[in-house]
Amino acid sequence: MSTSVISTQNDLLISGLGKRYASTQARGGELQVLQGIDLHVPEGRFVSIVGASGCGKSTLLRLVLGLDAQYEGRILLGGNPISGTGPERGIVFQDHRLFPWLTVEQNIAVGLRNAPLSTADKRRRVAEHVELVGLQGFEQSWPHQISGGMAQRVAIARGLVNRPRVLLLDEPFGALDALTRSRLQNEMQRIWQAERITMLLVTHDVEEAVFLGDQVVVMQPHPGRIRRILDVDLPHPRNRSDPRFIALRDDVLGDFTDSTTEQRARSPATPAPRAHTLQMAW
Numbered sequence: 001m002s003t004s005v006i007s008t009q010n011d012l013l014i015s016g017l018g019k020r021y022a023s024t025q026a027r028g029g030e031l032q033v034l035q036g037i038d039l040h041v042p043e044g045r046f047v048s049i050v051g052a053s054g055c056g057k058s059t060l061l062r063l064v065l066g067l068d069a070q071y072e073g074r075i076l077l078g079g080n081p082i083s084g085t086g087p088e089r090g091i092v093f094q095d096h097r098l099f100p101w102l103t104v105e106q107n108i109a110v111g112l113r114n115a116p117l118s119t120a121d122k123r124r125r126v127a128e129h130v131e132l133v134g135l136q137g138f139e140q141s142w143p144h145q146i147s148g149g150m151a152q153r154v155a156i157a158r159g160l161v162n163r164p165r166v167l168l169l170d171e172p173f174g175a176l177d178a179l180t181r182s183r184l185q186n187e188m189q190r191i192w193q194a195e196r197i198t199m200l201l202v203t204h205d206v207e208e209a210v211f212l213g214d215q216v217v218v219m220q221p222h223p224g225r226i227r228r229i230l231d232v233d234l235p236h237p238r239n240r241s242d243p244r245f246i247a248l249r250d251d252v253l254g255d256f257t258d259s260t261t262e263q264r265a266r267s268p269a270t271p272a273p274r275a276h277t278l279q280m281a282w
């Protein structure tokens, strides 16, 4: 569980990361998707990544997860290059990807498939994580019997049950309605405070990025690269109506409204978006 001593043993260090895909449409037959990504995520930090669709956010997470070994640069976890997928790196996707033929409890246990634990320990671990995500009473439910928000809780529990050093989250709340999303953001904050593992969250939602992140990494496309990194120096739990929170959120939104202003200049009939309701429509 949590540890009060934060060491650097499990820092995630990404340097000079580049990724190209073969593409018949791209000039030279290759599409440069990521370029020159340098990112240091100290152990236990929550880092949010925002950026336009297609700027390589999911590609970045795939590389950190170890699904693709073809890249330039380095990805080190605790000083060691990552090699393939491994139990120290978990992931939660936008679609929960639960197995419909397994119960809630069994779906969470999938995260422990290869763990060197006794059956009793696995049971205990699953029960702890059912509780962590607030699903007590639904252990025997089937995925089709629970809501989208609950299914996403199961996916989070499955990602955490093996106690990874890093949890990667690829737009985990992107498919949920606004109310459920906001509730799960609060839950995520509580879970992170309880577990203190490193979290790398990709999101389209600037408010979500600032609400959860210690740092917000703003990416830009063509090729996907880091535009800037902002520190969110606000105590947890965060308060969405804190003027400092609002100022930071609007600061990040400003990175994206530039292009909206350009679009407006081209089509003067489009009304100006209100900054505080602006959620990126990518």
Ligand SMILES: Nc1ncnc2c1ncn2[C@@H]1O[C@H](COP(=O)(O)OP(=O)(O)O)[C@@H](O)[C@H]1O
Pocket (backbone or CB within 6 Å): 021, 022, 023, 031, 033, 051, 052, 053, 054, 055, 056, 057, 058, 059, 060
């Ligand atoms: N397997 C692939 N082969 C070729 N191009 C890909 C592949 N996966 C992603 N891409 C391209 O890489 C770019 C970045 O994709 P992605 O990482 O999914 O972006 P994001 O998650 O930021 O929307 C896109 O232009 C996408 O079309």
Ligand SMILES: [Mg+2]
Pocket (backbone or CB within 6 Å): 057, 058, 059
């Ligand atoms: Mg993506």
